[in-house]
Amino acid sequence: MNTVIDTIVIGGGQSGLAALHSLRERGRTAVLLEAGEQLAGSWPHYYDSLTLFSPARYSCLPGLAFGGDPEHYPHRDEVVAYLTRYARELTRDGAQIRTGARVVGVVAAAGGGFTVRLADGQRMSARSVIAATGSFARPWLPPLTGADTFTGQIRHAAGYRSPEPYAGRRVVVVGAGNSAVQIAVELAAHARVTLASRAPVRFVPQRPLGRDLHFWFRLTGFDRLPLRRTGDPVPAPVLDPGRYRRALAAGLPDRRPMFTRLTADQVEWADGTRERVDVVLLATGYRPNLDYLAGLGALDADGRPRHDRGLSTSHPGLGYLGLEWQRTPSSNTLRGVGADARHLVGRLTARLGTGRVPART
Numbered sequence: 001m002n003t004v005i006d007t008i009v010i011g012g013g014q015s016g017l018a019a020l021h022s023l024r025e026r027g028r029t030a031v032l033l034e035a036g037e038q039l040a041g042s043w044p045h046y047y048d049s050l051t052l053f054s055p056a057r058y059s060c061l062p063g064l065a066f067g068g069d070p071e072h073y074p075h076r077d078e079v080v081a082y083l084t085r086y087a088r089e090l091t092r093d094g095a096q097i098r099t100g101a102r103v104v105g106v107v108a109a110a111g112g113g114f115t116v117r118l119a120d121g122q123r124m125s126a127r128s129v130i131a132a133t134g135s136f137a138r139p140w141l142p143p144l145t146g147a148d149t150f151t152g153q154i155r156h157a158a159g160y161r162s163p164e165p166y167a168g169r170r171v172v173v174v175g176a177g178n179s180a181v182q183i184a185v186e187l188a189a190h191a192r193v194t195l196a197s198r199a200p201v202r203f204v205p206q207r208p209l210g211r212d213l214h215f216w217f218r219l220t221g222f223d224r225l226p227l228r229r230t231g232d233p234v235p236a237p238v239l240d241p242g243r244y245r246r247a248l249a250a251g252l253p254d255r256r257p258m259f260t261r262l263t264a265d266q267v268e269w270a271d272g273t274r275e276r277v278d279v280v281l282l283a284t285g286y287r288p289n290l291d292y293l294a295g296l297g298a299l300d301a302d303g304r305p306r307h308d309r310g311l312s313t314s315h316p317g318l319g320y321l322g323l324e325w326q327r328t329p330s331s332n333t334l335r336g337v338g339a340d341a342r343h344l345v346g347r348l349t350a351r352l353g354t355g356r357v358p359a360r361t
């Protein structure tokens, strides 16, 4: 069966759902394909203690308020519930969403547009494709000298859920961003933990002058600044309600410059001392998860998309949502992705026309 549609959105997290909302606002026909069974993106897989770094007021997608006290910092499970509700509202409104639909390849179609291949062998054709598959499925593991000889465990923070499995162990958390600091501080109550990073940890107060930082971002327009970054992402400063800076100052965890190498069961620190370690936990970020576009030629040699503010520079009709620094500092956040979706869909529409193509099966 080959289905022809105007736009296929790949991925049913916040980015894919925001894309679908914008496409419907423009009157475009679209189908969203989600590999999993749930419509909440990667949020159900984040660690158990996670709360949003922005209050509910600033953490919603277009068209649906988060609910509850607008000043509270929602827990991970509230985000899952919110996105599930958002998807349900879209479906109720007539949007087409398919779960259990993993995309394994996208190729250019002979008459223009794209053919999307699903894991079950089905093919669908579309004039445009929006890739919104996040990065959580592609954790970045930096090369570590001696890693091949290390007999301890090297894990990525993507697999971290709670501190209990690490109780009593010697752990080095690698990284200087929000996840690294939050996980290291949480672990330090259960294990002996060092936070190691190449760059120093930078903090920014969560509530300067008594208001949440995102209030000031909104007031100053910082979130809408057309700032973009290329290359490897630099860890954002750690948003600190006060307790993270205090924990590091108290040595829980202790903080050191990055180790120079691993031996069979030790890390070697920059001063040459060595120490036995059970686990190296890498909170070293992620890369865009776009393998299914490799055959299309839309990615560079590192697997990164070639794009201008989300619009592919190699394939008209191909767009991206949810990339870090895609268009503004808030592109890869709940508060920023809605504006990016409107921007992208507007540009795709200008390029391809209104796209009111009736779905053919």
Ligand code: FAD
Pocket (backbone or CB within 6 Å): 010, 011, 012, 013, 014, 015, 016, 033, 034, 035, 036, 040, 041, 042, 043, 046, 047, 050, 051, 052, 053, 054, 101, 102, 103, 104, 132, 133, 134, 135, 136, 137, 179, 289, 292, 321, 322, 323, 332, 333, 334, 335
């Ligand atoms: P994802 O949530 O990863 O969703 C991608 C979806 O695509 C998934 O449902 C996946 O199943 C699907 N998919 C993948 N491959 C395929 C395929 N081949 N075919 C079909 N479907 C596919 N942002 C904030 O605004 N506030 C925060 O407090 C915050 N905290 C964060 C904490 C952590 C630990 C992390 C990792 C990120 C955090 N972020 C936060 C950043 C960002 O908002 C989230 O990463 C968010 O989940 C990104 O949404 P997304 O839709 O782009 O990608």
